[in-house]
Amino acid sequence: MNHIETDLIHSGNAFNTSRSVVPPIYQTATYYAPPGVEEFIEAATAPRYPHFYQRHGNPVSSQTAELLARLEGKDAALLTATGMAAISTAILSVVKAGDHVIAQQSHYSAAGIFLKEVLPQFGISVSYTDQRDNNSFREAIRENTTLIYLETPSNPNLAITDLAFVGTLAREKGITTICDNTFASPINQRPGDFGIDIVVHSATKYLGGHSDLTAGVICGTTEAINIAWKKLLSFGGALAPFDTWLLLRGLRTLAMRVRQINENALQLAQWLEQQPLVRRVIYSGLPSHPQHELAKAQMKGFTGMLCIEVDGKDEPQQFHRAQTILRQLKIFANAASLGGVESLIVHPASMWGKHHSKQEKERAGINEGLLRISVGIEHIDDLIADFAQAFQYVND
Numbered sequence: 001m002n003h004i005e006t007d008l009i010h011s012g013n014a015f016n017t018s019r020s021v022v023p024p025i026y027q028t029a030t031y032y033a034p035p036g037v038e039e040f041i042e043a044a045t046a047p048r049y050p051h052f053y054q055r056h057g058n059p060v061s062s063q064t065a066e067l068l069a070r071l072e073g074k075d076a077a078l079l080t081a082t083g084m085a086a087i088s089t090a091i092l093s094v095v096k097a098g099d100h101v102i103a104q105q106s107h108y109s110a111a112g113i114f115l116k117e118v119l120p121q122f123g124i125s126v127s128y129t130d131q132r133d134n135n136s137f138r139e140a141i142r143e144n145t146t147l148i149y150l151e152t153p154s155n156p157n158l159a160i161t162d163l164a165f166v167g168t169l170a171r172e173k174g175i176t177t178i179c180d181n182t183f184a185s186p187i188n189q190r191p192g193d194f195g196i197d198i199v200v201h202s203a204t205k206y207l208g209g210h211s212d213l214t215a216g217v218i219c220g221t222t223e224a225i226n227i228a229w230k231k232l233l234s235f236g237g238a239l240a241p242f243d244t245w246l247l248l249r250g251l252r253t254l255a256m257r258v259r260q261i262n263e264n265a266l267q268l269a270q271w272l273e274q275q276p277l278v279r280r281v282i283y284s285g286l287p288s289h290p291q292h293e294l295a296k297a298q299m300k301g302f303t304g305m306l307c308i309e310v311d312g313k314d315e316p317q318q319f320h321r322a323q324t325i326l327r328q329l330k331i332f333a334n335a336a337s338l339g340g341v342e343s344l345i346v347h348p349a350s351m352w353g354k355h356h357s358k359q360e361k362e363r364a365g366i367n368e369g370l371l372r373i374s375v376g377i378e379h380i381d382d383l384i385a386d387f388a389q390a391f392q393y394v395n396d
């Protein structure tokens with residue numbers, strides 16, 4: 001096996017049977033069926049068959065999936081239309097009525113809603129652990145626990161889950177584990193190396209990397225991916241041909257992008273930590289992060305995701321100042337999403353808005369002064385200068 005940088009360019013190329021270096025976009029809903037009855041049955045029913053019908057598979061999907069599986073160190077991967085399609089499909093391919101799921105107190109907002117509102121509709125109960133506390137996972141285990149659902153670093157508060165601990169615990173107890181690896185990207189962290197069974201991503205973020213598509217991926221054993229594929233056939237969340245092609249194109253530069261982003265984010269975090277208007281910087285790459293040692297043990301780099309808590313005498317002032325900074329930044333765009341080449345910033349308390357109670361927000365570490373930053377690949381001096389000028393508008 002080659003190094004990741006090489007495989008990012010070449011892995012999966014065997015699926016490109018055309019003579020073009022870059023695969024064609026198979027912009028077709030369907031394919032001429034093979035003439036023989038046996039071959040037809042195979043094409044119609046084989047998991048992820050690439051030339052039968054778009055919802056089943058697509059040659060570029062096969063090529064991209066092979067690369068993604070390689071990135072996560074898994075046998076197989078399945079592409080989905082969004083990250084949420086990957087998360088919901090992966091979870092529903094593991095659990096059934098009567099099961100119990102262990103999740104965390106902080107998860108990506110829509111994943112949290114899926115756990116809170118969708119699973120209970122089907123008689124599946126969910127417990128929420130403090131992911132920073134290994135014991136809380138052990139204590140949450142019940143007779144009917146079939147799944148532990150993880151996210152690390154978690155959105156938006158960048159708490160870290162001890163992957164080796166949970167991976168080992170779950171294997172001892174015969175419980176399946178799924179980890180959302182979106183924030184880290186496989187360049188910085190591979191949950192499978194710590195015994196996690198299934199890895200999911202919003203490929204909309206670092207994997208695609210250019211904020212021009214939505215996509216998701218599920219990585220696991222061939223058996224797990226075949227089960228997920230069959231669920232996806234019914235759920236209907238296949239990734240469209242053009243977005244698949246864009247995802248493959250974006251992936252080529254993943255290692256370079258993530259390395260530059262890691263470097264920019266660390267420098268920005270170090271600078272922000274020195275600013276009087278910043279009460280706290282939350283970045284797993286800083287020694288001040290309460291779980292920095294754990295992060296170092298399981299991550300090769302610390303990503304472009306960081307949060308700052310704006311200082312102020314009370315929450316209304318923190319809120320006001322955070323909004324001022326957000327609005328005065330010129331390079332950091334106020335936009336949902338993350339993981340692209342461009343720097344983005346959001347106010348999580350507003351983004352979580354009415355979907356979550358105040359108590360739920362607090363448990364997820366979200367307060368009115370919190371700003372979540374996704375650092376891009378711009379020049380670091382310009383990124384720092386942008387914050388410096390925005391801070392000058394805070395005048396209360």
Ligand SMILES: *Cc1c(COP(=O)(O)O)cnc(C)c1O
Nearest residue numbers: 082083084108155182202204215
């Ligand atoms: C964005 C995101 C998702 C959802 O992905 P979509 O592509 O928007 O459906 C899930 N998990 C995390 C951590 C995310 O950042």
